[in-house]
Amino acid sequence: MKRFFSLLPVLAASCLLPSCDLAKLSTGGETRKLKEKVEQLEKEREEAALDAELEEARRQLAIALSALEEENPAEGAEPLESGASGADSGDFDPGDLGEFADVPRAIVVEEAPQGDGLTAAEENAVALEATVPAALLDTGDHQIFYAELSRFGEWFETRDYGYVWQPTALGVDPAWRPYTQGRWANSDQGWTWLSDEPFGWAVYHYGRWVLLARHGWVWVPGDDWAPAWVSWRQSDDYLGWAPLPPETLYDEVYDYDPGIDLAYDVSPDYYNFVPVDHFYEPVHSHCVPRATVITIIINTRNVTRFSMRNNHVHCGGPDFGWVNRHVRRPARRCQIDLGIGRNHFANRHHHRLQEDRLQIFAPRVDAPWNAAVCPGRVARNLGRVEIVRAGKREIKRDLRHRHHEATVRRHEAAREAMGRPECQAALRNNQQRRRDVERQAQGDEDPVAERQRRTAKAEEGLRAATAAVASAERRMQDRKLQPGERAESRRKIEQAEKELAVVRESLNTRRAGGGTRPGRRGNENISEEEKPRVLAEQKDSEAKRAELARQQAMEAKRRALAQQQAEADERKRRALAEQKDSEAKRAELAREK
Structure with missing residues (x-):
């Protein structure tokens, strides 16, 4: 019996030592995986x-x-x-x-010069009264967006969505939101937004709005017209709407149901709500405070019903009869009359409702080369942007993949269309207009x-x-x-x-050789008395440019050397830290043994 008890410590040690080795192996494997992940991220x-x-x-x-x-x-x-x-x-x-x-390659479109010394209201009035060449209406591409909207906001470039536009109104009023300056009407194509803003003909009927985490609301241009691009929520007391997410932009068929909020992870920050009885009235003064939106969303259901009818987009949502029974003043359904001519363009900043017929400016902008057109002025490049979403913070994988494939097809179509005669003519006319505007702006320079x-x-x-x-x-x-x-x-x-x-x-x-080209003033037009002075000025200018270039080259070299030294010091510091860490681990293992 004593011999048996004397063997117990030996048995216990033989059982515990392998488990310690396994724990060390497990820790070593996790450390190795972590290092590989860090190396991959660094790469x-x-x-x-x-x-x-x-x-x-x-x-x-x-x-x-x-x-x-x-x-x-x-x-x-x-x-x-x-x-x-x-x-x-x-x-x-x-x-x-x-x-x-x-x-x-992107083709830059022209923009009309802003009037000097005008107030914002006067500039808007001039922009609304201005006419554009017929070619701009006939090109059928996004040139009309870039030429028109630059008067009311700025264009930015993003990695995810290309060129996006932000209205000046957002800088004046940080609480500004899309689909809030206007009212709703019901038409033969569903719920139709009637905007009070001068740019509303474009940004509420084409493209999509997206809320960026660091930059606010921006608009992504699109090809197809709709009475409104929104999803709907409804309760017994409130009606709400939110801009559709940009991942729906290039869908071939617009068929969305009440599951759109979950599928695209639509954030509550996108929604606007008004009491049902004020639905037909101008909505800005009736929108509920942002603090109550979450509570209202919890008590509403999604009633979005987008579909295609007779090759037109139908924006379905709350039942028209139900809405008429709950509002203060019921409304009649109107019929949309879409127009693309100069008469419609002249009245693009407001809708004309006459005897239940709604006249709207809705040009065709679905040219296959749209991905090759860009604005003349871009405020800056935002790079990769973060989108405000709901709890999941991402949309379904298949929807994201579908949007990516559609974007690739869009660029491929633009590449193929660049060689078509109609594309060449449209872009050539645009370049000529741009040169004319530049010559007019430069004057007698x-x-x-x-x-x-x-x-x-x-x-x-x-x-x-x-x-x-x-x-x-x-x-x-x-x-x-x-x-x-x-x-x-x-x-x-x-x-x-x-x-x-x-x-x-x-x-x-x-x-x-450019100093003596025809039409340019060269040295041959300078008098003999002035030639020495002009030549001296030219030499002085060239010497200054050479000195500036030399200084910039030296500065660039100095920065490069400093950067290399800093990176070398950082690598040395990391190596020393790793060495100390390794020595500490070995010492710890030695103490445990």
């Missing part, structure tokens, strides 16, 4: 940084090219036939850079000063692009890449360097 961050550097180079190259093209309109008067798609010609195309290499300004702009863009490419190359050298990844990064950088060389050569050629 993705570095790849994103490299792509950002190349994208910045692409943007700066576009600025330089734009300045060079503006410098001599006669040479760039017909770019559409020679290389609209950039595939067959050897012309420089800034759209080839970066991860968006397959996206067709001195040609020499104009040339110097554009050349300086091109040189600045070229210097910035060169610095961006150099930074991208340094980043690639510092990274630990696989052979295939390094080759792909090298290919992108070499392509950027080739395009830099093309722009640099073009700039040098124009600088050397």
